[in-house]
Amino acid sequence: MDALPWQHEALDSLLGRAGLPQALLLAGSKGIGKRTFAAALTAAMLCESPRPQGRACGACPSCEWLRAGTHPDFRLVVPQSESEGEAAQGADESRSAPRKASQQIAAEQVRMLADFVNLSAHRAGRKVVLIAPAEAMNSFAANSLLKILEEPPGETTFLLVTHHSQRLLPTIRSRCQRLDMAAPPPAQAMQWLESQGVADAEAALAHAGGAPLGALDAFRDNEGSRRSALLTPLCEPATLDVLGLAETLAKEEMPSLVSWLQKWVYDLIASRLARRIRYNVALAPAIERLARAADVSRLLAYQRMLAETQAVAGHPLNAQLLLERLCFDYADIWNAGQGEIDGRA
Numbered sequence: 001m002d003a004l005p006w007q008h009e010a011l012d013s014l015l016g017r018a019g020l021p022q023a024l025l026l027a028g029s030k031g032i033g034k035r036t037f038a039a040a041l042t043a044a045m046l047c048e049s050p051r052p053q054g055r056a057c058g059a060c061p062s063c064e065w066l067r068a069g070t071h072p073d074f075r076l077v078v079p080q081s082e083s084e085g086e087a088a089q090g091a092d093e094s095r096s097a098p099r100k101a102s103q104q105i106a107a108e109q110v111r112m113l114a115d116f117v118n119l120s121a122h123r124a125g126r127k128v129v130l131i132a133p134a135e136a137m138n139s140f141a142a143n144s145l146l147k148i149l150e151e152p153p154g155e156t157t158f159l160l161v162t163h164h165s166q167r168l169l170p171t172i173r174s175r176c177q178r179l180d181m182a183a184p185p186p187a188q189a190m191q192w193l194e195s196q197g198v199a200d201a202e203a204a205l206a207h208a209g210g211a212p213l214g215a216l217d218a219f220r221d222n223e224g225s226r227r228s229a230l231l232t233p234l235c236e237p238a239t240l241d242v243l244g245l246a247e248t249l250a251k252e253e254m255p256s257l258v259s260w261l262q263k264w265v266y267d268l269i270a271s272r273l274a275r276r277i278r279y280n281v282a283l284a285p286a287i288e289r290l291a292r293a294a295d296v297s298r299l300l301a302y303q304r305m306l307a308e309t310q311a312v313a314g315h316p317l318n319a320q321l322l323l324e325r326l327c328f329d330y331a332d333i334w335n336a337g338q339g340e341i342d343g344r345a
């Protein structure tokens, strides 16, 4: 596993050091490639014939095992939902009937590491644990990890990936050396996205907030056209067919829909107040027209309401009703308030 083009310098400088820390916290926003970096670092640490600058060879038994996911000196700890999702890939209908797997990393998953840490390494004398994302550990899991980190874990290196480092226990943060990772410059990100076959890399990157892996995932999920099904009707709030729209979008996950709405409203507000558009650059003319005609305080109130909705969007009581309400409230930003008093404010 190779690092991404914008990570080579950081990887080489880390590998060039005399010794790696016992625990390394890779912090930065989501979708910029922290996990890929952690995988490249893991491969380099476990490789049995590393290249001169310290990177993995990609061909030794250790590199082969890592690729196959069977390395005896490596443990990957991820939320249950992710490991089940991977196991279910290829199984038909797995997406249409999802079981609610936990988004958390459970204490049991971390406790199992204690044995791994105490046993000696099978191969080169090093072991690596990768926890991603570390903030998915529930408090029991976090405390179990803390216990392991408090006793020097010998030849084991812990790599913790985090999108929200402030959500980690301060005691865990303080035991890790922190490496802050940033998104690559847009030109480099676009070049990489094009090399991955992403059409309209600029729009994809903008909607992903500059995070290239987020943009690639969205492209592979055909998110652009799914998002258009929501956003194109929103360009005409006066004639918005709320019930029809809610029906069209019934198959979409509520957190995605709310997130698309949040970015849309962010752009409306930014266009009105700062004359710039961050996410939906391809729809700039419609956004500018809508922003000019909207009451800013209504937009801000709607934005606050979306933030509250997002907090519970993972488990709505009735997704269809919620979506309808969001759309009605959206249309009201332009359709109501023509001299009348909005009783629901």
Ligand SMILES: [Zn+2]
Binding pocket: 046, 047, 048, 049, 050, 056, 057, 058, 059, 060, 061, 062, 063
């Ligand atoms: Zn190797």
